[in-house]
Amino acid sequence: xxxxxxxxxxxxxxxxxxxxxxxxxxxxxxxxxxxxxxxxxxxxxxxxxxxxxxxxxxxxxxxxxxxxxxxxxxxxxxxxxxxxxxxxxxxxxxxxxxxxxxxxxxxxxxxxxxxxxxxxxxxxxxxxxxxxxxxxxxxxxxxxxxxxxxxxxxxxxxxxxxxxxxxxxxxxxxxxxxxxxxxxxxxxxxxxxxxxxxxxxxxxxxxxxxxxxxxxxxxxxxxxxxxxxxxxxxxxxxxxxxxxxxxxxxxxxxxxxxxxxxxxxxxxxxxxxxxxxxxxxxxxxxxxxxxxxxxxxxxxxxxxxxxxxxxxxxxxxxxxxxxxxxxxxxxxxxxxxxxxxxxxx
Amino acid sequence: xxxxxxxxxxxxxxxxxxxxxxxxxxxxxxxxxxxxxxxxxxxxxxxxxxxxxxxxxxxxxxxxxxxxxxxxxxxxxxxxxxxxxxxxxxxxxxxxxxxxxxxxxxxxxxxxxxxxxxxxxxxxxxxxxxxxxxxxxxxxxxxxxxxxxxxxxxxxxxxxxxxxxxxxxxxxxxxxxxxxxxxxxxxxxxxxxxxxxxxxxxxxxxxxxxxxxxxxxxxxxxxxxxxxxxxxxxxxxxxxxxxxxxxxxxxxxxxxxxxxxxxx
Numbered sequence: 030x031x032x033x034x035x036x037x038x039x040x041x042x043x044x045x046x047x048x049x050x051x052x053x054x055x056x057x058x059x060x061x062x063x064x065x066x067x068x069x070x071x072x073x074x075x076x077x078x079x080x081x082x083x084x085x086x087x088x089x090x091x092x093x094x095x096x097x098x099x100x101x102x103x104x105x106x107x108x109x110x111x112x113x114x115x116x117x118x119x120x121x122x123x124x125x126x127x128x129x130x131x132x133x134x135x136x137x138x139x140x141x142x143x144x145x146x147x148x149x150x151x152x153x154x155x156x157x158x159x160x161x162x163x164x165x166x167x168x169x170x171x172x173x174x175x176x177x178x179x180x181x182x183x184x185x186x187x188x189x190x191x192x193x194x195x196x197x198x199x200x201x202x203x204x205x206x207x208x209x210x211x212x213x214x215x216x217x218x219x220x221x222x223x224x225x226x227x228x229x230x231x232x233x234x235x236x237x238x239x240x241x242x243x244x245x246x247x248x249x250x251x252x253x254x255x256x257x258x259x260x261x262x263x264x265x266x267x268x269x270x271x272x273x274x275x276x277x278x279x280x281x282x283x284x285x286x287x288x289x290x291x292x293x294x295x296x297x298x299x300x301x302x303x304x305x306x307x308x309x310x311x312x313x314x315x316x317x318x319x320x321x322x323x324x325x326x327x328x329x330x331x332x333x334x335x336x337x338x339x340x341x342x343x344x345x346x347x348x349x350x351x352x353x354x355x356x357x358x359x360x361x362x363x364x365x366x367x368x369x370x371x372x373x374x
Numbered sequence: 375x376x377x378x379x380x381x382x383x384x385x386x387x388x389x390x391x392x393x394x395x396x397x398x399x400x401x402x403x404x405x406x407x408x409x410x411x412x413x414x415x416x417x418x419x420x421x422x423x424x425x426x427x428x429x430x431x432x433x434x435x436x437x438x439x440x441x442x443x444x445x446x447x448x449x450x451x452x453x454x455x456x457x458x459x460x461x462x463x464x465x466x467x468x469x470x471x472x473x474x475x476x477x478x479x480x481x482x483x484x485x486x487x488x489x490x491x492x493x494x495x496x497x498x499x500x501x502x503x504x505x506x507x508x509x510x511x512x513x514x515x516x517x518x519x520x521x522x523x524x525x526x527x528x529x530x531x532x533x534x535x536x537x538x539x540x541x542x543x544x545x546x547x548x549x550x551x552x553x554x555x556x557x558x559x560x561x562x563x564x565x566x567x568x569x570x571x572x573x574x575x576x577x578x579x580x581x582x583x584x585x586x587x588x589x590x591x592x593x594x595x596x597x598x599x600x601x602x603x604x605x606x607x608x609x610x611x612x613x614x615x616x617x618x619x620x621x622x623x624x625x626x627x628x629x630x631x632x633x634x635x636x637x638x
Contacts, residue, residue, distance in 0.1 A: 078538050078542070098538075098542060099544050099545065103542060107538075111535045113554060114558070115557050124540070124543055124553070125544065166543065170542070
């Protein structure tokens with residue numbers, strides 16, 4: 030339905046590079062990324078609100094790259110809802126409708142549970158109510174795709190749940206949704222497809238299961254609780270961490286290529302003396318941080334500029350009397366290290 | 375620290391009092407020194423009536439006519455950055471810094487009967503010189519920067535996101551301008567319109583060069599002063615002051631009502 034090819038945009042302080050993806054009709058596509066990753070820019074480029082440097086956008090086979098905003102039929106819901114403050118809720122929704130169809134305002138409001146708000150002004154609405162109205166207004170414009178820019182970012186947790194349910198019901202009507210967020214939970218809860226955006230690059234896209242089981246960014250790895258995540262290049266069993274003088278031993282079916290490695294902090298063992306077992310990844314470093322976690326103490330050891338996290342029990346931490354500044358050995362088995370190649374599909 | 379601030383507050387208040395006195399004293403003096411009999415005579419003077427009517431009307435028409443071109447341009451200035459934008463803004467504000475008689479002379483050089491505009495006007499059956507059209511142009515020349523400046527800051531205060539949202543809902547740029555940008559910048563635009571109108575009413579230097587006749591009130595007051603002396607000019611001034619005050623209070627009340635919606 031929507032095919033995006035090599036979307037690029039250059040701004041004075043930001044570059045969006047070669048974004049390509051495709052979305053099928055009725056899909057719920059979540060673009061996940063940290064603040065400043067370029068998520069909103071992608072939406073504004075798709076809508077035609079920002080000029081492209083390069084790339085093409087096809088909607089149902091038709092090239093819409095140079096089509097004006099008004100003719101693209103993409104409904105955009107902004108993070109802060111962008112309701113017109115000088116109009117009532119009724120007028121806001123009616124704005125999207127042609128004169129002949131203005132008797133349908135209540136119908137659109139009812140679809141998102143906002144029919145009781147029609148006489149109110151946006152300034153008098155709560156965050157959740159305002160977002161419902163913004164959704165009703167977007168649907169009223171009869172869009173082919175609804176684009177949502179962090180629609181729940183400024184809401185409390187109960188409003189978030191309500192809005193998610195409204196979003197599911199909108200998608201259930203067959204409306205295709207592109208939703209950008211930095212909220213991992215939201216992505217898991219709503220997405221049929223997830224794309225990961227990092228520093229203006231779309232680094233991964235696929236089903237939520239695929240993306241979160243094979244993370245290709247520290248951002249996603251952190252979401253699934255993995256802090257030991259490094260980019261670099263694999264050559265045989267040796268994985269050279271990018272820009273660091275450290276090589277890890279990796280046991281992988283892949284033999285060569287760029288990619289990333291990850292291993293759980295539970296697999297990392299700390300010891301005062303150099304371990305002498307079968308463990309091949311052994312490094313000496315300084316404790317640079319300690320933090321209480323739910324199930325133990327998370328210790329961060331800096332080994333040659335690489336920060337390795339280890340999760341140990343409170344009893345072990347007490348027994349070893351570890352404190353920040355101590356020098357320790359960190360070790361983990363090469364079988365605990367998972368390599369994910371860059372071109373993995 | 376607190377004591378110093380307290381003293382500073384007193385000094386600031388004293389400064390305010392002096393400024394207020396500086397503005398109010400001549401006006402109060404003018405009103406108090408007016409003779410009731412002459413004031414009554416002036417109030418019923420048909421020449422005064424005609425001149426006030428002409429002044430109000432030309433300034434109003436000038437403000438409305440120029441707002442049609444000034445508002446879209448102000449929106450553009452508020453939304454876009456371009457090379458030499460500051461130079462352009464400097465040129466727009468030029469009438470504020472040049473003597474108004476100079477502004478009148480400058481305007482006369484392009485509106486006189488021998489100029490292209492003058493010849494064109496003659497073909498259409500009128501002349502800019504000694505004509506309400508010329509007066510309106512002279513008023514606009516010196517007062518337009520007030521409208522552009524105020525409208526520009528009003529448009530800059532309208533979140534661009536609202537205009538973008540309207541466009542994604544299918545609205546054309548023209549519809550976005552009239553339904554979103556203009557109403558949301560309404561308060562500043564109204565202030566700008568009032569300022570331009572007020573500046574037009576009080577204009578003397580540029581107007582007298584373009585049109586001594588028909589006489590706008592500031593020219594009439596000057597003429598009374600030079601012909602009959604202070605007492606006759608003063609009463610005309612008081613009458614004009616009262617009319618202006620009534621007009622501005624009325625405009626303010628209407629504009630406050632118009633802009634007072636729950637969203638802001």
